[in-house]
Amino acid sequence: MGRGENIMIIDIHGHYTTEPEPLQQFRQAQLRGESPSVATLSAKVSEDAVRQSVEENQLRVLRERGGDLMLFSPRASGMGHHESDPDIADRWAIASNEMVHRVSELFPAHFAPVAQLPQTPEGNLKGVLAELRRTVEELGFVGANLNPDPSGTWAGKPLTDPSWFPIYEAAEDLDVPLMVHVSTACNPNFHTLGAHYLNADTSVFMQLLPSDLFTRFPGLRLIIPHGGGAVPYHWGRYRGLAMRNGWQDPSELLRNVFFDTAVYHQPGYNLLLDVLPSSNVLFASEMLGAVRGADPETSVEWDDTLTYLKGSDRLPADWDAITHKNALRVYPRLAARIEGNRG
Amino acid sequence: MGRGENIMIIDIHGHYTTEPEPLQQFRQAQLRGESPSVATLSAKVSEDAVRQSVEENQLRVLRERGGDLMLFSPRASGMGHHESDPDIADRWAIASNEMVHRVSELFPAHFAPVAQLPQTPEGNLKGVLAELRRTVEELGFVGANLNPDPSGTWAGKPLTDPSWFPIYEAAEDLDVPLMVHVSTACNPNFHTLGAHYLNADTSVFMQLLPSDLFTRFPGLRLIIPHGGGAVPYHWGRYRGLAMRNGWQDPSELLRNVFFDTAVYHQPGYNLLLDVLPSSNVLFASEMLGAVRGADPETSVEWDDTLTYLKGSDRLPADWDAITHKNALRVYPRLAARIEGNRG
Numbered sequence: 001m002g003r004g005e006n007i008m009i010i011d012i013h014g015h016y017t018t019e020p021e022p023l024q025q026f027r028q029a030q031l032r033g034e035s036p037s038v039a040t041l042s043a044k045v046s047e048d049a050v051r052q053s054v055e056e057n058q059l060r061v062l063r064e065r066g067g068d069l070m071l072f073s074p075r076a077s078g079m080g081h082h083e084s085d086p087d088i089a090d091r092w093a094i095a096s097n098e099m100v101h102r103v104s105e106l107f108p109a110h111f112a113p114v115a116q117l118p119q120t121p122e123g124n125l126k127g128v129l130a131e132l133r134r135t136v137e138e139l140g141f142v143g144a145n146l147n148p149d150p151s152g153t154w155a156g157k158p159l160t161d162p163s164w165f166p167i168y169e170a171a172e173d174l175d176v177p178l179m180v181h182v183s184t185a186c187n188p189n190f191h192t193l194g195a196h197y198l199n200a201d202t203s204v205f206m207q208l209l210p211s212d213l214f215t216r217f218p219g220l221r222l223i224i225p226h227g228g229g230a231v232p233y234h235w236g237r238y239r240g241l242a243m244r245n246g247w248q249d250p251s252e253l254l255r256n257v258f259f260d261t262a263v264y265h266q267p268g269y270n271l272l273l274d275v276l277p278s279s280n281v282l283f284a285s286e287m288l289g290a291v292r293g294a295d296p297e298t299s300v301e302w303d304d305t306l307t308y309l310k311g312s313d314r315l316p317a318d319w320d321a322i323t324h325k326n327a328l329r330v331y332p333r334l335a336a337r338i339e340g341n342r343g
Numbered sequence: 344m345g346r347g348e349n350i351m352i353i354d355i356h357g358h359y360t361t362e363p364e365p366l367q368q369f370r371q372a373q374l375r376g377e378s379p380s381v382a383t384l385s386a387k388v389s390e391d392a393v394r395q396s397v398e399e400n401q402l403r404v405l406r407e408r409g410g411d412l413m414l415f416s417p418r419a420s421g422m423g424h425h426e427s428d429p430d431i432a433d434r435w436a437i438a439s440n441e442m443v444h445r446v447s448e449l450f451p452a453h454f455a456p457v458a459q460l461p462q463t464p465e466g467n468l469k470g471v472l473a474e475l476r477r478t479v480e481e482l483g484f485v486g487a488n489l490n491p492d493p494s495g496t497w498a499g500k501p502l503t504d505p506s507w508f509p510i511y512e513a514a515e516d517l518d519v520p521l522m523v524h525v526s527t528a529c530n531p532n533f534h535t536l537g538a539h540y541l542n543a544d545t546s547v548f549m550q551l552l553p554s555d556l557f558t559r560f561p562g563l564r565l566i567i568p569h570g571g572g573a574v575p576y577h578w579g580r581y582r583g584l585a586m587r588n589g590w591q592d593p594s595e596l597l598r599n600v601f602f603d604t605a606v607y608h609q610p611g612y613n614l615l616l617d618v619l620p621s622s623n624v625l626f627a628s629e630m631l632g633a634v635r636g637a638d639p640e641t642s643v644e645w646d647d648t649l650t651y652l653k654g655s656d657r658l659p660a661d662w663d664a665i666t667h668k669n670a671l672r673v674y675p676r677l678a679a680r681i682e683g684n685r686g
Binding site for chain 1: 497534545549552553570579581582586587607610614618633
């Protein structure tokens with residue numbers, strides 16, 4: 001890891017938003033009703049194309065900002081779980097995971113793969129469990145993204161519904177955390193990047209608050225991205241609601257629920273660090289994601305969340321927790337992978 | 344106003360959540376298919392019952408905390424706009440508005456009424472416009488609550504859709520602001536008080552950002568409650584999204600969009616005041632609302648937002664703006680009403 005574990009910076013939330021063109025062509029063919037083959041796709045995308053797609057983008061930015069390693073998953077808005085055919089969903093997840101896996105094989109010190117699951121509005125539980133096991137056990141993936149709203153219209157059930165439990169059992173068994181991350185909104189009231197993502201983060205936290213999900217699945221770990229949506233900003237509201245309704249205090253959830261730092265200005269970032277214990281905050285940028293470019297007032301790139309972390313007054317112990325120690329604890333397969341790369 | 348304009352504290356967001364029992368019985372009768380009469384309801388609720396319902400609750404708390412005047416609207420979660428019959432919606436709004444009007448007539452120095460509109464999933468535009476005009480022109484209401492999701496399932500159109508324009512025309516014409524406030528969620532994924540309210544605030548702000556709504560309606564003023572949902576916490580995200588997509592900067596919206604202070608802990612409250620200019624923040628508690636009781640760690644009642652305002656380091660000029668000057672500017676009929684009460 002270059003500069004040694006103590007100064008390692010792990011970004012737990014990056015997406016392959018610069019994927020080679022043939023991957024999107026594969027998807028378009030699927031949506032036209034064709035059955036494109038993953039093997040043909042793989043042959044069509046050269047090693048150089050994969051290398052170039054990240055060297056000039058995520059890897060360049062990671063290095064420029066002083067980061068070391070990124071957890072890398074397929075483009076979130078492209079997961080397209082609202083398409084209902086399980087076979088199409090399975091092959092789209094396999095194709096997408098293949099691409100992030102290739103990135104991680106080319107740059108094992110800089111990228112660790114996180115899986116897209118072949119969810120559908122009806123669940124496609126068989127496919128989801130198979131792809132989770134395949135990516136983790138056979139390909140060395142360290143986690144997966146779980147979409148709490150595969151329909152894109154919130155037509156499904158809350159994450160506390162028993163229909164989700166087999167996925168939690170598998171995640172516990174494989175010892176991988178799940179990042180709760182929606183895909184494109186299929187409702188014109190919700191802008192995908194500016195509303196749907198944040199609303200999902202808020203809604204899921206609220207689903208968990210009155211539930212006993214983590215009594216049932218004590219080993220389950222969920223990561224809520226985008227700084228937890230509205231949750232840290234309204235932490236007092238959740239504490240008050242919990243007290244009034246006799247639910248667990250929101251702090252009880254922190255044994256199993258973690259938050260990333262994809263918050264794109266210093267005051268918001270400070271709030272996140274002020275409200276949540278540093279044990280539950282994992283450094284992340286979500287780059288290259290919703291925002292690109294820099295704040296003209298500060299010249300800081302919007303998603304340069306390491307600059308915000310440096311701009312806060314975190315103590316050195318918090319710094320280590322937020323930049324890598326929490327990640328290695330929450331993603332034990334990442335820790336093992338890093339050991340393996342070293343050895 | 345007792346202590347003179349300079350130290351007046353106006354709470355712009357209070358609900359009649361302690362309404363006399365016959366009002367809920369009226370609603371239950373409606374939902375059973377009966378046609379209860381507003382006149383019978385009015386006769387059934389004595390002046391003493393109205394007086395008592397607020398004297399022991401909102402008015403007591405307002406006084407204890409040092410507040411002077413509250414903008415008072417019917418219970419938000421009870422608006423029930425998902426019921427589709429326009430006639431039922433009309434009469435439910437009339438009955439609900441009658442009750443807050445009676446409170447404001449009994450305590451004109453302490454309560455100014457804000458209307459519930461008889462929205463339905465199909466719009467009920469005729470009824471909405473009639474009730475808005477009736478309450479403002481005949482009864483002295485100073486504003487209204489507009490539900491951006493009357494279906495409760497987000498089945499309708501964004502607030503930027505032309506179908507909403509007649510309401511904006513009327514609000515401009517009457518010179519009343521609209522608080523954007525949803526009612527009960529009709530989707531099990533969204534807890535009404537812990538997710539749906541905040542998601543609506545976030546979603547609506549994002550609907551406005553790429554739109555030219557305020558070029559078309561320069562006199563329209565919208566208030567986003569609950570501290571703006573996730574918006575101030577993610578202000579950098581909105582600035583970055585706007586820049587990337589060529590939309591107006593979010594600050595451009597601040598000519599027409601205002602935020603209340605219903606945020607229930609000091610760090611969140613500080614963030615709101617740090618991120619938004621004080622010209623756009625209006626003091627509010629939303630009491631008696633989502634949370635009741637006090638934080639055991641500080642003994643501060645969760646919704647005692649005046650204590651949080653005092654706990655921030657706002658300058659005296661900001662204090663006046665946030666506690667009453669903004670309210671008198673954004674609600675000109677409130678300013679006129681106060682002058683009238685004085686004269």
